[in-house]
Amino acid sequence: MLRSLLTCASVLALTAAAGCASSSTPSDTPSSTANGPVELTIATFGKFGYEDLLKQYEQAHPNVKITARVTGQGGPFHQEFLTKLAAGSGLADVQALEEGHLSDFLDKADKFNDLAEIGPKDADASRWLPWKFEAGKSKGGKLIGYGTDVGPLAMCYRKDMFAAAGLPSEPDKVKDLFATWDSYFAAGDTFVQKGGGKAWFDSASQIFNSMVNQLDTGYINKSDDSLAIESNPKIKQAWDKVTGAVTRNQSAKLTAFSNEWNSGFKQGAFATKICPSWMIGVIKEQAGPDNAGKWAVTDAFPEGGGNWGGSYLTVPKQSKHPKEAAELAAWLTAPEQQLAAFKAAGPFPSQVKAIEAPELLATTDAYFGGAKTGEIFANQAKKVTKAQYKGPKDGQIQENVTSPALAAVEQGKSPADGWQQAVDGAKKLVR
Template sequence: MRYRRAGLAKVLACTAVLAAVATACGSGGSGTSPDGKVELTIATFNEFGYEELLKEYEAANPNVKVTQRKTGQAAPHHQNLFTKLGAGSGLADVEAVEEGFLSQVMAKSGQFENLKEIGPKDVREDRWLQWKVDAVTTKDDKLIGYGTDIGPLAMCYRKDMLEAAGLPSDAEGVKALFATWDSYFQAGDTYVQKTGKPWFDSAAQIFNPMHNQEDTGYFDRDDKLVIETNGDKKIFDQVTGAVARGQSAKLSAWSPEWQKGFKESAFATKTCPSWMLGVIEGNAGPEHKGKWAVTAAFPGGGGNWGGSFLTVPKQGKNKAEAAKLAAWLTAPEQQIKAFKAKGTFPSQTEALISPELLNQTSEYFGGEKVGMLFSEQANKVAAAQYKGPKDGEIQDNVVSPALTSVEQGTSPEEAWKQVIEGAKKAAK
């Protein structure tokens, strides 16, 4: 969805300490503390909204002490995860996994606990949307992760900027603009012609949700790379065509320039998975409160972009306790609290029909009932796109840089060649 390692000093320290404290240096510091408490570690990235929840868990379980390891972005978190899986030690008791890296974890599923066996018996699979469960179930029916959040797609836009271009900005009026990708790009042409300003933030931020709407992603279910035949070339051409017509602000997502772009009104529309609302509010600032709006009208009917799982590696010392913590964090009640804290939208079926969620509004987005809006969008997703080996690497390190290169002057034809060559190299 979203983007500390134990350093060398700790590794060296572990080899030097007495056996009496060796437990604390083992699998990420898990085990039992001197005062008899069960010590658990949980490794996450970006914002899961767990800070206050972990305090709540400790208060309800006074025999447990939980330490959160929080990495800023998804890529370094998962690099650390795979390195320590290979080393056979050093992982947290609970490890978060983002959907773009899930296939690599599933390929190593034997190194993770089957939560059907060690998890609390009252945790049933119908706690989650079925496609969320299917994504983390092995071919021999082992469940290696509990679903946290999802990223149902909507569209965010600046009402005042659309009005300045003579385009409709009310909830009903924008439906026609965002009905299909063709109508979206046509509206973008009108906007650019009327204002001389960009329509969206970056090519990659448009390509990714379009790609996620495809029946088949970069890999088919036999893990064969299919980027040349899955429809991505058509999407690539649509997006780069819009770039050529001046629709992109050419701001690389998560860069300082992109963050400033929200405050400086550098673009009028933004593809909006649920977790993007907090990003917009944080970057655009209070001066733009009420100017941004969010609508369920999304080109192509919606989809999902992002979402994660909590897993329990077999390296841990207190695996049953770790599974208990993961189960509690992914219960509907806790996931609603996480959504309120950081905008991570729940994947739990009870949460999606909870009045507490459905009545959740955003004053920043004009009082919109964002809980109800994204719940409806989540229920439009029939199945999650299969993410094959190196899916996240291809998206982050191959396709997105190629699209950025087009924004910087590379021809679309040359950039597409780079995509094919890079994807084949990554898939080896």
């Protein structure tokens, strides 16, 4: 879903400065199948950076032939994934799965191989950031996916607009403004008063989604997959804070990834942006060269940290070569290969050794004033402490219920009526 929104120019942006080292040579250990060639398929969407890596794997494993299926759009990819999963045929040996769609598949764990059982023994929890590894498990503890990339959250902002409003503008000086959601919205009030009619943030749903994703319990209770939108008071508290900011004119009232939202970057329609690692490329592409040096990024995010984006590699039970498929998926997600994929296409690594690698930490971005983007996002990734449980319909509640309700508030509906719209819509999805 997210990956398909990024053009090649977007994802390459994060690697604009110090180049990453090339990936290590694949292991020379032969595949476990000795009788004839093993034909594997891998299905991905958008830009995973696997083109050269798959060739390297074939060279090191002469008895393995790999066919790659690449789909441009994440939405259609996952719809087809669900259809073929239910039908019991048609899936690749290795299927990518984006974290925004994860909740639609975790309750179907019986249709996936447990990678903890069939995968290489060294592809264990110690490789990954703990929260990334845990998010790939079903409620029953089955590991259905090896983590690929992540989207650690920082805050991007317009230095010139901050300075014009009398706010601190240097990255090391703005961190207090972004320490908590209360301090963030308080700074927004100051900006609105002195910002010359510009908005503080782009979209209410972008802010609200980030706040809800930080909670211990999101829209779905882990114990019984029941709806938590009313029983968890912190969701309503987040709603009140965001919609309160909307009524105080902090929102630019833009729909993310719309043409108007894209134009908003060029026009300076808002001063701050929720900024996962991949958003760096989006800002550069949409704001354009005329705004180079005006945007900055800092390693601060309200209430600590968060994640938006990232994927997994799964091995459906439909695979005729599950062990070989698991070996391929484990290799592609190993630290050396994650660094190579980062260099090739920009997805930020989820492996501990990869995000601690000197070549990644040395990455800078001239568009953002020479910011150490590799170090910033590595630090932010480590701040995430727990993976929130994503039960059935979780993603649909966010995309089809709360986001439209927040847009309605931005267009004049009262926050109370918007909340009721969100609650009613969630109840229709989760019965």
